[in-house]
Amino acid sequence: MTLNGQIMPDDLLRASFEDLFEHGPCGYLLTQVDGTILRANETLLGWTGFDRNDLMGRRFQDLITVSGKLFYETHYFPLLRLQGSVMEAAFDVLRRDREPLPVLMNSTLRTDVDDHPDLIVSVMFDASMRRAYEHELIRSQQRAEQLAAIVRLSSDAIVGMSPEGIVETWNDGAATMFGYSERDIIGTDLRHILSLTGEDLEWTDLLIKLRAGRPVQVDMAGSGMNGERVDVSASFTPHRDFLGSVETISVIMLNIAELRAIQRLQQEFLAVTTHELRSPVTGIKGNAQLLKRRGAYNERSVTAIIGLAQRLEYLINDLLLASQIQADRLVLDLKEIDLTTMVRATVDFLDVSDSVIHVESPAEPLMATVDPMRLSQVITNILTNAVKYSPAGAAITVRITRDIREVHISVIDQGVGIPLAALPHLFERFYRNMDSVGSIQGLGLGLYISQRIVEAHGGRIDVVSEVGHGSTFTVSLLHR
Numbered sequence: 001m002t003l004n005g006q007i008m009p010d011d012l013l014r015a016s017f018e019d020l021f022e023h024g025p026c027g028y029l030l031t032q033v034d035g036t037i038l039r040a041n042e043t044l045l046g047w048t049g050f051d052r053n054d055l056m057g058r059r060f061q062d063l064i065t066v067s068g069k070l071f072y073e074t075h076y077f078p079l080l081r082l083q084g085s086v087m088e089a090a091f092d093v094l095r096r097d098r099e100p101l102p103v104l105m106n107s108t109l110r111t112d113v114d115d116h117p118d119l120i121v122s123v124m125f126d127a128s129m130r131r132a133y134e135h136e137l138i139r140s141q142q143r144a145e146q147l148a149a150i151v152r153l154s155s156d157a158i159v160g161m162s163p164e165g166i167v168e169t170w171n172d173g174a175a176t177m178f179g180y181s182e183r184d185i186i187g188t189d190l191r192h193i194l195s196l197t198g199e200d201l202e203w204t205d206l207l208i209k210l211r212a213g214r215p216v217q218v219d220m221a222g223s224g225m226n227g228e229r230v231d232v233s234a235s236f237t238p239h240r241d242f243l244g245s246v247e248t249i250s251v252i253m254l255n256i257a258e259l260r261a262i263q264r265l266q267q268e269f270l271a272v273t274t275h276e277l278r279s280p281v282t283g284i285k286g287n288a289q290l291l292k293r294r295g296a297y298n299e300r301s302v303t304a305i306i307g308l309a310q311r312l313e314y315l316i317n318d319l320l321l322a323s324q325i326q327a328d329r330l331v332l333d334l335k336e337i338d339l340t341t342m343v344r345a346t347v348d349f350l351d352v353s354d355s356v357i358h359v360e361s362p363a364e365p366l367m368a369t370v371d372p373m374r375l376s377q378v379i380t381n382i383l384t385n386a387v388k389y390s391p392a393g394a395a396i397t398v399r400i401t402r403d404i405r406e407v408h409i410s411v412i413d414q415g416v417g418i419p420l421a422a423l424p425h426l427f428e429r430f431y432r433n434m435d436s437v438g439s440i441q442g443l444g445l446g447l448y449i450s451q452r453i454v455e456a457h458g459g460r461i462d463v464v465s466e467v468g469h470g471s472t473f474t475v476s477l478l479h480r
């Protein structure tokens, strides 16, 4: 042994070995074959908080947990006898304050001159950090698995792709959105099913941006397994590895078909509404100019102006009401009234000089709790339709009947009728059956509003119709 190139004297060498034994970074333990402690070094005493005297005569098995003791006696010691040594067994040594100290222990069995087992020499390493790392590792593995499960089962399409655009992961949401299973798609190029809708960005440009670490959000047209178009809004996010280069790209796709449909509906709505509002305004202006030019009162022009203003008022009311219904803000002002009187008053108020409206009703009053204004509006809407979608002068009947539970108000016309395919859509917002409306004006809101009002009363509207023969709309309400 040398010290600074010099031979180290024996006593100095022994002293430094002694120091290493007592204070080195591991615990040393000498026990008899039955585990009785003969010697423990300073490091082990420091770790456990025991004095040298505390340990003398105690057995190592009594210093560890119950499960550790069981393991020591059934496995560790038998193995030690069999092999002469055991490496890296994990024990929890109970410190003086009863706190467990995780250790890894190596032991060798010494024999005496007659080859009888005589002494166990053990070295222990403090494994608390290692145990903490292991726990952390398990916890992060669990977290990663949970996260993977969330991504896999998410109903949004979440896809992982390589920086070259090759699909690496494909979740349930993507499978539902496009119809392709994970097996069909992993390993293929994402551009086979997704194309960019905007001309300003090519796939290659997109990949260049992503590889440079820049996230991209873009609307794309996808194609599903059955060739159907799937409109999506896709968010591409590049993820870097620990060296900083882009390793994978996550793609989250939202199906925007519904959004597109709403946008189309909004555009149509704007076009129809503008047209519907403009025509009475043009009429009012024309008639007012006529009055001005003539400089004298003219009955026809004034009547026309009042009628057109009235129409404008209806349109604006319908729009307001539809938006209230849409926002769930329809409030009813309930009163107990006679429905026959209400229906007759509504018919009388309606200015339909071209049509003949017959009202058939039972003689006795039909009392019900309703919002008279709103219900009168429903009857007006249905009657106006009966007039609008019938030839001029065609007869219209309003029939009021009752059974044990309900009152039925039917409006029967002999007009154009409604095709079977259109019936399920009649009560949708802005729906108009374009095959039959021709140049007849309307917003497609009347029946939507009417149905919501009747439903708010706990009632319903039924339709029976035959093309070319006419339609019957029946409002049914509970009576008293």
Ligand code: ADP
Binding pocket: 381, 385, 386, 389, 413, 415, 416, 417, 418, 426, 431, 432, 433, 434, 436, 437, 441, 442, 443, 444, 445, 446, 447, 448, 471
């Ligand atoms: P609008 O009359 O403003 O178009 P509605 O909501 O009142 O809107 O009616 C929706 C559609 O239902 C109409 O566009 C029309 O195609 C059809 N419809 C309603 N009532 C009748 C009827 N009595 N006869 C024939 N078609 C009708």
